[in-house]
Structure formats: structure tokens, C-alpha cells
Amino acid sequence: MGGLMGGCQCGAVRYRLAVTPKGATLCHCRMCQKVGGGPFMAFAPLPFEAFEITKGALKTFRSSEIAERGFCDACGTPLTYRALDSARISITLGTLDDIDATAPTDQLAREAAPAWLEDSLHTPNTTLADWLKGRRVGDRQITGEAP
Secondary structure (H helix, E strand, C coil), X not given: CCCCEEECCCCCCEEEECCCCCCEEEECCHHXXXXXXXXXXXXXXXEHHHEEEEECCCEEEECCCCEEEEECCCCCCEXXXXXXXXXXXXXXXXXXXXXXXXXEEEXXXXXXXXXXXXXXXXXXXXXXXXXXXXXXXXHHHHHCCCC
């Protein structure tokens, strides 16, 4: 199995994908907002057999009557979403080592997005390099690159 690699923030859980996922989605539903701690989560689906844990183990919880979510038990990083009746699993795009390997092509539950989201995306930006200058923190320490 070759393909894309990814994992959690602390490195305890790593995975490999046998295929490049297609049809990634931004989900704005309240469940995704709460589990991800942000205004949306980004997921990419693939066949379950194309997903392999290469280090550690996923902890799962049943987030509703129809789905379960996988996460790292050590650091809490959300890693997967799976409908209980599906042979597919979705990985969170932010956990891919190459975050640009696939991009969202649609949105789900946009009506649940916070009213401030659109305007917030156009506010002034501070680069990470500028933010780090006065903090004496290395880029690897703050960005959580794979070990």
C-alpha cells in the first residue's frame, strides 16, 4: 500500500491511504463544529479498505445514531468520520501530511455556518513567521509537522 500519509498532532497515530481521495467536503453542521472546535471540518472519503493505520490505534466514539468518529486518544486530534452503514471512511484533510493533496469540491450544511465566517476570512492576516518572531518558538514546534 503506497499513497498519501497522515496522522495526529502528537504522532501517536499515523495512517496511509492507498488512493487519493476525491470529492472532499466542508461540513458546517453543529456536530462537526463541536467535534472540530471550529466553524467547519474538511473531510475526504475513500473506500475503507484503502485506509490503513500504520502506527498506534484510532479511538472511536459514536457521535450520532448514524456515525462514528475516530480520533487520537493521546492528543484528541479528530482523524476520521464513518457512517455506520457505509463501506467508506472519511479522513480529516488537516491531518494529511500533504494538506494540498485533495481539495473540497462542495459544502454540507452551509446554513449552519456562523454568520461571521465569510467576513472573518477577509480580515487582516499575520503570517506565521511574523507571529513566531517575538516568541522564540521554532516552526516545527508550532506547526505540528509529522515526526
